[in-house]
Amino acid sequence: MATQEQILSRRTFAIISHPDAGKTTMTENLLFFGGAIRDAGTVKARKTGKFATSDWMEIEKQRGISVTSSVMQFDYDKFRINILDTPGHQDFSEDTYRTLMAVDSAVMIVDVAKGIEAQTIKLFKVCRLRGIPIFTFINKLDRQGKEPLELMEELEEVLGIESYAMNWPIGMGKEFVGIYDRYNNRIEQFRTEENERILPLDENGELLGDHVMKQTSYYKQAIEDINLLNEAGNDLDLEKVENGKMTPVFFGSALTNFGVRTFLETYLEFAPTPQPRKTDADELIDPVSEEFSGFIFKIQANMNPAHRDRIAFVRIVSGKFERGMTVTLSRTGKTFKLSQSTQFLADDRETVEMAVAGDIIGLHDTGNYQIGDTIVGGKRLFNYEKLPQFTPELFVRVTAKNVMKSKHFYKGIMQLVQEGAIQYYKTLHTEDVILGAVGQLQFEVFEYRMKNEYNVEVRMESIGNKIARWIQNESNVLETMSNPRSMLVRDRYDRYVFLFENDFAMRWFQDKNVDIELYSLL
Ligand code: G4P
Numbered sequence: 207m208a209t210q211e212q213i214l215s216r217r218t219f220a221i222i223s224h225p226d227a228g229k230t231t232m233t234e235n236l237l238f239f240g241g242a243i244r245d246a247g248t249v250k251a252r253k254t255g256k257f258a259t260s261d262w263m264e265i266e267k268q269r270g271i272s273v274t275s276s277v278m279q280f281d282y283d284k285f286r287i288n289i290l291d292t293p294g295h296q297d298f299s300e301d302t303y304r305t306l307m308a309v310d311s312a313v314m315i316v317d318v319a320k321g322i323e324a325q326t327i328k329l330f331k332v333c334r335l336r337g338i339p340i341f342t343f344i345n346k347l348d349r350q351g352k353e354p355l356e357l358m359e360e361l362e363e364v365l366g367i368e369s370y371a372m373n374w375p376i377g378m379g380k381e382f383v384g385i386y387d388r389y390n391n392r393i394e395q396f397r398t399e400e401n402e403r404i405l406p407l408d409e410n411g412e413l414l415g416d417h418v419m420k421q422t423s424y425y426k427q428a429i430e431d432i433n434l435l436n437e438a439g440n441d442l443d444l445e446k447v448e449n450g451k452m453t454p455v456f457f458g459s460a461l462t463n464f465g466v467r468t469f470l471e472t473y474l475e476f477a478p479t480p481q482p483r484k485t486d487a488d489e490l491i492d493p494v495s496e497e498f499s500g501f502i503f504k505i506q507a508n509m510n511p512a513h514r515d516r517i518a519f520v521r522i523v524s525g526k527f528e529r530g531m532t533v534t535l536s537r538t539g540k541t542f543k544l545s546q547s548t549q550f551l552a553d554d555r556e557t558v559e560m561a562v563a564g565d566i567i568g569l570h571d572t573g574n575y576q577i578g579d580t581i582v583g584g585k586r587l588f589n590y591e592k593l594p595q596f597t598p599e600l601f602v603r604v605t606a607k608n609v610m611k612s613k614h615f616y617k618g619i620m621q622l623v624q625e626g627a628i629q630y631y632k633t634l635h636t637e638d639v640i641l642g643a644v645g646q647l648q649f650e651v652f653e654y655r656m657k658n659e660y661n662v663e664v665r666m667e668s669i670g671n672k673i674a675r676w677i678q679n680e681s682n683v684l685e686t687m688s689n690p691r692s693m694l695v696r697d698r699y700d701r702y703v704f705l706f707e708n709d710f711a712m713r714w715f716q717d718k719n720v721d722i723e724l725y726s727l728l
Contacts, residue, residue, distance in 0.1 A: 209526045209562055210494045216564025217477045218288040218521075220305055222333065223315035224323035228345040231460040232315055233278070233289060236470060238463075240280030240287065277519065277566045285474050288566050292329065297645020300596040301504070303332045303728070304577065304626065307593055308503040308521035308566060310478045311339040314453070315460075318344050318351030318378070322364045330365050333450065335728070340367070340453045341473055348396075348459040350379035355431060358439075358455065368452040370442045372472055373465070374432055375457045377424035384419075385457055385465055386428050388435075389472055393419075396464050411436075447476065480564030483523045485580075485588045491524050493563035498525035498533065498583030500567075501590040502575050505625040507659065516621075517568040518575040523590065525583060527561045536580040536587040544569060577626045594728040598629050598642030601672050601705060602649060605639070607663040618660030623698060628652050631695040631703060640695055640705075641666075642674065669693075672705035673712050678723035 223229040278289045290309055292302040306312065312333045316326060333340050344357060352360075354375055361369045373385040376393070384395040393405040393413060408414050412429065419425045446452035454476065458465020480493040483501075491499060504519040527544070534541045561567050569575070578593040606615035619639065623630040628649070629642035643649055649666060656662045672693070680702055692715060693705040704724065706712040716724065 212286075212526075213493050213563045214479050215284055215286050216288065216480050216562065217285050217311075217474060218290070218309050218480065218564050218566065219311045219313055219477060220290040220292050220302075220309045221313045221315060222292050222302070222326070222329040224317070224320070224325040227315045227317040227320070227323070227326070228460045229291070229315050232313075232343065232345070232466065233291060235460055235463050235466045236282075236287070236289065237278060237280055239467060239470060240282045277568075279565070282470065283474070286565070287474075288564065290566065297643070297647035299328055299332055300626065300644050302329060303335070303596070304503045304593050306332055306336050306338065308501075308519070309338065310481045310564070311341065313473070314340055314342045316342060316344050316357070316361075318346045318357065318457075319349060321352050321357055321360050327364065330367075334367075337450045339447050339476070339478060340450055341476070342369070342453045342455045343460075343469055344455060344457045345460050347375050347378055347382050347385075347457055348462050348464070354457065355434075361453065361455070367450070368440050368443075368446060369455050370440050370447075370452055371435055372454045372456050373468070374428055374435070376419070376428040377422070381422075381424050382459070383422070383424065385468070386432055387468060388432065390468070394465065394468060395419075396459075396462070444476075448478065480523075484591050486591050487588065489588070491588075491590075493524050495524045496584075497586075498527055498531065499523050499588075499590075500527075500581055501593075502569075502577055502579045502581070503593060505571065505575060505577055507621055507625060516571040516573070518571040518579075520567050520569055520581065522561055522563050522565050522567065524563050526563075527558075527565075527567060527583075529559045531583060533581040533583050534587060535574065536582055536589050537576070538574075539587065540574065542574065542581075573621075576624050595629070596644050597674050597727040598644055599671055599674075600643045600646060600649070601631075601669045602641050602666040603638055603669055604641050604664050604666050607665050611662045614660045614662045615656075615664070618656045618662055621660075622652060622655060627655070630698045631705075633693070633695055640669070669705075672707065673709060675704045675706065675712065675724035675726055677702050677704070678725055679721070 221229050221233060276291045278291070280287055290305050292305050314326065314330065314333075316322060330340070342361065344354075354371075358369050358371065361367060372389045373387045375382065375385055377383045382396050384393055386393055391407050391411075393407065395403050395405060405417065406414050411432065413420050413425070440452065442454070443452055447454060454472075456465060456469040456472070458469060460466055482490045482492050484490055500520040500522040502518045502520055505516060506519070507516040530543060530545050532541055532543050558567050580589045582588065606612055619630060622628055631640040631642060632638065633640065641649065641652065653664055653666060656664050676697075692707065692711060695703050695705060697703050704715070706715065712724070716722075
């Protein structure tokens with residue numbers, strides 16, 4: 207197959223949801239269809255520990271949350287699909303954001319009974335920032351939930367996105383009989399013989415003939431709703447879908463594997479092919495261009511405790527990767543032969559020989575890579591746009607309990623900072639280590655990993671919530687250093703950062719120092 211054809215066959219997306227909405231169950235079904243796992247249950251088994259491949263997954267197990275995000279690849283029909291799982295906890299939204307930088311679209315799973323939940327809103331906002339297409343799967347229709355029209359309204363009102371129902375449930379919970387598939391113009395029956403599963407519609411959009419379902423109240427309700435949607439609902443606008451302004455909505459039940467295949471097949475028709483990416487010089491790099499290039503959106507250390515290795519995850523943006531090829535790291539100009547590369551399958555990691563734009567590969571890393579790095583196959587060096595950092599809100603002062611361990615202490619901190627697990631700051635004169643995070647759990651994972659991976663017990667002293675602001679014109683800053691309501695630190699790039707006690711302190715400071723321009727990160 208020519209490279210171009212291979213690239214156009216790629217679909218790379220992330221699944222987002224509030225914990226428990228059914229992300230894992232959905233992922234399992236998708237992998238199952240792709241033949242990547244033998245029985246739906248493997249991913250769950252991994253989540254609950256049977257396949258625990260990393261030390262800090264212990265934390266995930268204990269708390270029943272997904273901290274890390276993983277990558278899975280499978281083939282379906284003529285497509286090669288890369289699914290990126292995202293952490294289900296809001297404390298890791300920065301990690302989620304970086305993952306979203308590596309995909310071309312997102313699938314949002316919503317629990318029919320719960321509707322739009324807090325974490326859905328947070329993750330959705332992160333998707334919004336990226337402007338990528340978002341597809342919605344409303345899950346658990348085998349249970350009683352909110353009215354479908356109410357859910358559509360909630361999508362529009364709470365998330366501020368237009369919605370278009372690709373299909374519509376007929377009944378719900380115990381009375382769930384199927385979905386009215388507006389897109390494929392048919393009804394798909396729930397819990398029925400395979401030869402009865404698909405029922406055709408007549409030219410008025412009603413069931414052909416005198417099927418028993420026609421007499422049921424839930425069928426009549428569904429038809430009424432559909433008529434309402436046809437008359438007063440949004441039209442499917444592909445341009446809006448492409449820009450993330452309209453979400454196509456599907457209904458189904460992941461646990462009973464109903465509506466998932468229809469979702470997948472329709473989704474694959476609409477989901478974008480690998481998209482071009484911008485360099486920091488505003489140049490768009492076309493995925494089908496000759497030269498290989500990609501960027502590192504995630505670094506994960508110690509994925510396999512037996513190897514104590516570090517994997518840099520690369521989103522290939524253009525061209526073709528072949529094992530053994532030589533690439534240049536644009537940031538340093540250093541060249542590497544990529545002989546140890548990995549791709550991620552459902553229940554294993556496998557050496558990858560060839561991959562193309564759209565694919566995600568893992569590179570063995572001995573400490574050369576940083577998050578956001580660009581690697582290129584050709585002579586011309588360039589960098590993809592920086593991966594944004596979030597403005598942290600929580601801060602701790604951290605020390606090693608045993609001062610003799612300071613070498614390991616700094617090594618651990620630097621590696622975890624490079625991974626993007628936590629943000630690093632230091633005080634001006636004493637150079638005390640201050641860590642910043644978006645959510646409290648990041649500190650817990652940090653503490654756990656320092657102990658388990660670097661053998662260092664740390665002491666963390668909270669300095670609480672702060673408003674962090676960077677300084678546009680740094681030369682003015684030194685005179686104002688002695689401001690009592692803020693702390694001045696430097697970040698890992700040596701930039702000055704004010705940590706204000708609160709909003710009031712920040713405004714007070716701004717009034718007194720009108721010539722200092724402050725800014726926040728994302
Ligand atoms: P997550 O990754 O988004 O956190 O959700 P996950 O797939 O783990 O699903 C959360 C719970 O919801 C699981 O039940 C799962 O079986 C259930 N679930 C997922 N999809 C459906 C569905 O379509 N219908 C119904 N009725 N339930 C669904 P659990 O009891 O928490 O876990 P388990 O006992 O099944 O392991």
